């Protein structure tokens with residue numbers, strides 16, 4: 232269908248920030264089929280779709296290194312909250328929880344129910360990937376599997392460590408997921424269903440990762456008073472297993488720990504000399520996850536993001552609800568389950584220091600459920616570009632883009648993605664550097680970002696001038712069997 236001189240898409244005259252930290256340069260980008268086929272001067276050529284990018288930045292499509300979109304990919308396949316901020320690829324299965332595998336017919340303990348699984352149960356990881364391939368979404372998926380899932384499948388009691396037999400059963404489940412294409416396994420020993428997992432349990436279950444150099448992804452045991460000890464545990468596990476580590480959403484919670492990111496980052500940097508350590512961060516001072524049930528974790532201001540028994544309470548302060556009911560915060564939390572919440576618990580300086588740390592990737596940790604999600608779901612990437620790069624000048628725009636594209640593709644081993652380069656897959660985000668900005672905030676958490684002009688996923692325009700095209704051209708970027716060690 233194509234002759235030598237015509238293209239499917241031509242992006243004319245934009246400033247290319249290519250995802251490698253190289254300074255921007257002006258050129259046209261030519262796309263044919265699913266690939267970038269040329270970068271240069273194409274003023275004499277035509278294309279079926281032409282985009283004038285004069286005054287705009289042409290960047291690789293953003294890769295969200297930390298999501299909980301496992302189920303949303305199937306139930307909300309347009310993923311407007313991702314596409315509208317320029318995200319073209321999401322990494323799923325974080326914090327120890329994934330949508331597969333699960334045991335058929337069982338209710339899900341928190342935080343697994345954050346994934347909004349409904350009654351659907353994929354009993355193997357492969358079955359989930361098959362479903363994604365059979366019904367593609369708007370974005371690419373880099374799938375990971377959760378250790379907490381394994382515990383819920385093989386253990387009759389989650390409040391103890393696994394026995395050697397249970398560890399073997401979990402290893403077999405991990406092998407299945409890796410063979411199907413999982414790029415890593417995450418753990419969430421912070422959360423009740425995995426809190427009783429010992430360092431030894433996690434180490435033994437993780438061993439199958441090493442043969443494929445698959446990622447060991449850690450929502451560490453404690454991100455507050457025991458953050459440093461928890462980092463050490465994760466470092467020991469990665470070192471013992473001998474596989475790359477990814478520290479999820481690095482942060483310091485609670486006032487007593489404000490400022491300690493100077494210490495943790497120094498320690499992470501030091502450990503990077505010894506083994507492969509990666510990390511990501513979201514650009515907000517509030518966290519969001521399940522509504523906790525213990526006093527310690529309910530300290531500070533807490534608002535509800537979603538609430539199954541009382542959906543209209545979303546957005547309200549936990550303290551208000553407790554006062555209205557005349558009960559303690561813990562008791563109110565019990566009555567509100569299952570629910571998710573927002574915790575106002577971090578220091579702006581720590582967030583900026585962690586974001587600016589050389590190897591920190593951008594991951595939203597957005598939870599796509601409920602009426603009042605944390606604004607990071609809709610705002611993360613535009614916020615890093617607009618607020619932290621342009622306004623606060625934490626780092627140049629080239630660095631900001633690299634932290635959400637080239638670096639992330641390198642960490643997850645994504646081939647020919649994460650850069651605007653010839654022969655690469657045509658995942659591209661075009662934005663206005665002068666106006667790009669997150670508009671989602673705690674009061675209006677689902678407002679789309681501004682300044683994202685066009686988003687292209689595998690050569691198809693998914694979003695342009697604020698309009699979602701309902702394209703479903705996302706692919707499953709599973710680890711290929713050929714990548715496995717012989």
Ligand code: ZN
Nearest residue numbers: 326450479480
């Ligand atoms: Zn987490």
Ligand code: CU
Nearest residue numbers: 297325326596
């Ligand atoms: Cu998470």
